[in-house]
Amino acid sequence: MKLSKINFNTITFKQIANILSIVCILISVVSCSTKKEQLIITNGAVKVDIITLDNNQLAYTITKENQIVLDTSLLGIVVNNRSLGSNSEIIKKEASTISTSFPLLGIKEKAIYNANQTNFTLKEEDGFTWNIEFNVSSEGVAYRYIVPGEGHQTVNTEITSFKLPNKTKVWYFERDSDWKLKSHAGEWLSTDISAMPTVSKMGPIQGLTLTCELPNGGYALIAESALFNYSGLRLKAIGNNTFKANFTEEETGFVVENQVTSAWRCILLADDLNALANNTMVAALNPAPDPSIFTNTSWIKPGKSVWHWWSGKYVNYKEEREMVEDAEALNFEYSMVDEGWERWDNKWKSVKELCDFAKTKDVGIFLWKHSKEINFPENDYAVMRHFLDSVKQVGAVGVKVDFMNGQSKSLIAFDEALLKNTAKRQLMVNFHGCQQSSGEYRTYPNEVTREGIRGLEVNHMKEGPLPASHNAALPFTRYVTGHADYTPIGFTEPGETTWAHQLGTLVAFYSPFNCIAENTQFLLKNESVQPAINFIKEVPSVWDETLVLPESKIGELAAIARRDKQDWYVGVLHAREQEKLIIDCSFLEEGDYTATIFTDDIGAKRINLEGLNKEANLRQWNTAVPFKKETQVVHKNSKIEITLAPKGGAAIQFKRN
Known part of the structure; x- marks a missing residue:
């Protein structure tokens, strides 16, 4: 809460006490780590410890394979100016297992999700009871608050926090205007966790999601799930590697009728980028x-x-x-x-x-x-x-x-x-x-x-165009929680990227409704585009299977293979200088495939973009590297070597013979 905005002429003693209580709670995440009680929830290598600190504040830690994912982080919610979780006793624990599967229009045909779920009943000193539910799976940890009541209930804030280990690399989206938190259309950048309170000109509040590269390996992604009848979660960097829950309504809070059920606070976990891109926990909850x-x-x-x-x-x-x-x-x-x-x-x-x-x-x-x-x-x-x-x-x-x-x-x-x-x-x-x-x-x-999402339309705007590094980060940041209307293919205004990079976005990104940006007449009639026209016509908008190739690195190289029935596609988005990349075809099934390969034609004359699009603001990027097309018969033991231009890419279609 921001004390500078409080009207002290009207504030009550009870409200002052509540404010001071919350301030003390926030200080405790930095200064107090002694545990009084401990309850444990596990699922395989993932372990959650529910603890009570010496100041009676409820908290939790998350480890995976005995490595810290979240250090001592706070639990609690403030409803009707009552701080729940700051002096609560856990009086009941009900454990169950969750198993679900459902069709998914996106990265795979079907999502399968299994988890251990525990519902804790907590009692306040005056006898009031409420609940926290934890959901723990191999894909991550999630929890939510359930506060019973009737009539108008004001959610003032949450005490919720997330404390990451030292030397965590955080990927966040940035935009130099207040549109950053209005539209979530920021450029994906990264910094050390210690810099998060000051890294943004727009202040310490970040929008979800945050992708975290953990110092001992692996990834954590902070998100929310099942956002209904509640305000969307934002995260305020408060120092000491910690983010605290923040809401648009700030200290005013928001009103919920009858029972308060928060969205799930999710910490997605993955050993590698393939597991991260295939994580379906957010949808499953x-x-x-x-x-x-x-x-x-x-x-x-x-x-x-x-x-x-x-x-x-x-x-x-x-x-x-x-x-x-x-x-x-x-x-x-x-x-x-x-x-x-x-x-x-x-x-x-x-x-x-x-x-x-x-x-x-x-x-x-x-x-x-x-x-x-x-x-x-x-x-x-x-x-x-x-x-x-x-x-x-x-x-x-x-x-x-x-x-x-x-x-x-x-x-x-x-x-x-x-x-x-x-x-x-x-x-x-x-x-x-x-x-x-x-x-x-x-x-x-x-x-x-x-x-x-910060999509291709930004190339038309003063603050554009999109850098290749942003595109190479998207499959492991924004797209992890669901589809996005990026509006791919901008041959006439590709910014620093190449035409093969633009083709690669058709595979690397996904959207059940995939709205293609480029002028249709340009696609249908431009001679340089015609070698790829059948690829553009045939590439699906949803997939049966997704595989992130191991060469991928957030913000530098996204190499994504996706299956549609018996055919496969590969999209490569490159943000580094010129280099060679070998595509290992071991993801293919037995048998022969015809591979149609679109790569950067580095030796060709660059395409002059002037006059191709009356809406374009080309800036210094008034030419682009074209693509070249070749075909070859391959099988699962084949390796395809391609040369990527600076900020280049590739698109490959494998059709089963």
């Missing part, structure tokens, strides 16, 4: 879909989409009709109609005509909408429901809702209301201007993508 809403999900169809924004932000009806024709020519399933359609003459009649035309081409239409125009909770979001009825009536298949610009509890409520109301109308959702995923796409599988 979300509730299963409501069968009364999702009686079937056949209407939720993954695919790629055309998008006019890259070549012209505002569109007219004629141009959108042409985009549908281009979607058909590219074998794409969707067309994303962005901002501007609401200014068309007789807009709903025009959109219906567009949707009817698109249906004849087997193309579905998504419509853009500003959130402020439908975010009215009155009468159970009547304005939203009326808009969605119109979207459904004209024949569109989904909506892109933009500019939530935050993660306060009221905005999280809006997100869920939108997901629920679209699901009832069998409409898909693309969230923009939003926070990162908390795995809500498991509960609401009609969420087919969300932004919460």
Whole structure:
């Protein structure tokens, strides 16, 4: 809490006492480590110790294979100005096992999750009881608070903290404006844990997620799961290698009706980058879909989409009709109609005509909408429901809702209301201007993508373009918790990257609704692109299996292999200087494959980008290294040697013979 913002003319003695109590608790994470009690939860090599410090504060530690993942970190929540966890007695412990599997549109066909779960009942001095649930699996540790009550309950803050070991390398997203914490669209950078309180010009508060390279090897990623009816978690670096829970509402807090159930606070664990990229804990901790809403999900169809924004932000009806024709020519399933359609003459009649035309081409239409125009909770979001009825009536298949610009509890409520109301109308959702995923796409599988990422559109903006290092970090940071609307392929404005790097993003990144940025006519007609046109048409948007190749290193090289049925694809994103890379094909099954290989054509004349895109701001990157294509027959014992240009990349398609 920030004492400078407190009005001492109105504050009560009880509130002052509570503030001082919280300050003392925060000091305790630095100064007090003596344990009074200890309870242990384990799952294989992962161990959680629940402890009570000498000052009666509840805390925990996490170790894996006897190595510290989290040092003494605090547990607790402040509800209705009562600090729970600062003087609590554990009176009951109920252990159970969790085993679940569910379809996953993303990195793999099915997620399988097994964990040991323990529910602790705690009692305060006045007899009030509440609960903390811990979930421990081979994929990580998660916990949440459950506080019973009736009527308005104010969550003032959480005492929750995360203390990392010395010399931990932390990956965080950075943006030099307040948009950093509004849209989570920052560049991924890294620093030592000790620098986190001062590393950002925007202050010590970071948005989730944080990927941590542990000093003794392995990775931890701090995230949250099942964010419903609560405010989104942020983390404030307070020194001593520690992050403390922080919320948009700050000391004002937020109101929850009746029982308070926090989102899960997750510490994902992985020995290597392959295990990190394949971690599905965040999705698994979300509730299963409501069968009364999702009686079937056949209407939720993954695919790629055309998008006019890259070549012209505002569109007219004629141009959108042409985009549908281009979607058909590219074998794409969707067309994303962005901002501007609401200014068309007789807009709903025009959109219906567009949707009817698109249906004849087997193309579905998504419509853009500003959130402020439908975010009215009155009468159970009547304005939203009326808009969605119109979207459904004209024949569109989904909506892109933009500019939530935050993660306060009221905005999280809006997100869920939108997901629920679209699901009832069998409409898909693309969230923009939003926070990162908390795995809500498991509960609401009609969420087919969300932004919460610094995507390719930044190349059009003054603060762009994206550096190659950002792209090489994304599979191990932002994408670990779920899909993202990066909008890949920007041949006409690739910044410092190469065309092969741009192709590689189609594999290295994933999104069930994969909105392709580049001008469709450029893709269809530019001679230099044509060798890759079949690859662009055929590459899937979701996968049956994912494998991170061992040469990968966060922020330097992302080499990702993904399987679609019997075929494999590899995407390579490179952020270093020129070097050779050997692709070991041992991930293939027995038999021969035809490998179509797109690599940096280092010896070729660089492509002149001037004039290719009227929207482009090329800056000093007005030329780009083209790709070259070759094919060869390979098998699981083959090795493919490729040369990567500075900031280059590669894309490979393995088709089973």
